Amino acid sequence: MSEPVCAYPVGGVDYPRTFQELLEWFPDDSSCLAYLERLRWPQGFVCPVCGAPGGWRTAKAKWMCTRCGRQTSVTAGTIFHRLRTPLSTWFAAIWFITSQKNGMSAQGLQRVLGFGSYETAWAWLQKLRRAMVRPERELLSGVVELDEVFIGNESRGRAGGVKDHTAAMIAVESIPGRKLGRVRIELAETARSVSMLGFADRVIAKGSTVRTDDANYLKKLTAAGYEHVAFVGTDSAEPAHINLPGVHMVASLLKRWLTGTLHYAVSQEHLAYYLDEYTFRFNRRTSKSRGLLFYRLLQQAVNTDPHPLAELRNPVAAVDVPF
Numbered sequence: 001m002s003e004p005v006c007a008y009p010v011g012g013v014d015y016p017r018t019f020q021e022l023l024e025w026f027p028d029d030s031s032c033l034a035y036l037e038r039l040r041w042p043q044g045f046v047c048p049v050c051g052a053p054g055g056w057r058t059a060k061a062k063w064m065c066t067r068c069g070r071q072t073s074v075t076a077g078t079i080f081h082r083l084r085t086p087l088s089t090w091f092a093a094i095w096f097i098t099s100q101k102n103g104m105s106a107q108g109l110q111r112v113l114g115f116g117s118y119e120t121a122w123a124w125l126q127k128l129r130r131a132m133v134r135p136e137r138e139l140l141s142g143v144v145e146l147d148e149v150f151i152g153n154e155s156r157g158r159a160g161g162v163k164d165h166t167a168a169m170i171a172v173e174s175i176p177g178r179k180l181g182r183v184r185i186e187l188a189e190t191a192r193s194v195s196m197l198g199f200a201d202r203v204i205a206k207g208s209t210v211r212t213d214d215a216n217y218l219k220k221l222t223a224a225g226y227e228h229v230a231f232v233g234t235d236s237a238e239p240a241h242i243n244l245p246g247v248h249m250v251a252s253l254l255k256r257w258l259t260g261t262l263h264y265a266v267s268q269e270h271l272a273y274y275l276d277e278y279t280f281r282f283n284r285r286t287s288k289s290r291g292l293l294f295y296r297l298l299q300q301a302v303n304t305d306p307h308p309l310a311e312l313r314n315p316v317a318a319v320d321v322p323f
Helices: 019-025 029-040 087-099 106-113 118-129 195-203 216-221 245-260 268-282 290-301 309-313
Strands: 055-057 063-065 143-151 166-175 179-187 209-213 227-231
Touching: 019 087, 029 087, 029 290, 087 106, 087 118, 087 290, 106 118, 118 268, 118 309, 143 195, 143 245, 166 195, 166 245, 166 268, 179 195, 179 245, 179 268, 195 216, 209 216, 216 227, 245 268
Parallel strands: 143 209, 209 227
Antiparallel strands: 055 063, 143 166, 166 179
């Protein structure tokens, strides 16, 4: 563990490969803090206030900047900011969440970690979901299917939860051989609207071939710098899932995940963050090492702003949250 973090992490060197290794690597908070330092500052300490490189450790395990003299802990300004729970427990939680292919519910996390409060497990998951999408992530490219689907709760009706009329915009790379690449998902402020054009601009690289239905507003994709291929909708002899199979496959798997893992226990104001988690998992579905997912989530967690409980309970409107 003393070697520097390499460009592509290696199991057993940069991240634990098994839960047993996790326990051996991180028996206490000091070992966890040292690991977070490697992830947050792989090239050495950089002051988060003035941006200057270089500093030294203080007696209280903080870093002091050589330029401005500001003292900083490795957890300051991250989702671990001012947490009272041992970091080793957080590491175990992240391992459980990433090691299971479909993730886990707050109730499942509460049981496995022995939390006395369901809200504690729920808050931990909400914090981690906010770290599951990198703002600077690469744009989709090549051939990309783009469409809008409706997701939500079909069984609980007016009792609460997400209804099945929530519009979500999905873009997914289509790879030869009927394979799917990366996916991007956002909630739509208004169904069947020009918000799809803004979504395409945020997630798809210019020059890509974008396959859509024949909605009039989508014809503007050509002028926006894309190769646009539109399929006729209701007049077509072939159903939408034939012309845009990737989008409908992703939508089907997403609905199944909301049902099977979360049991529709998703409120409307938090739905965008659950889509973040689904995107994180889908885009890493072929990873053979669950330890690598643990590494990636921790890597993003130390670069994600803290989110206090009050904010988690009442997040900004989902359509305003960047994916």
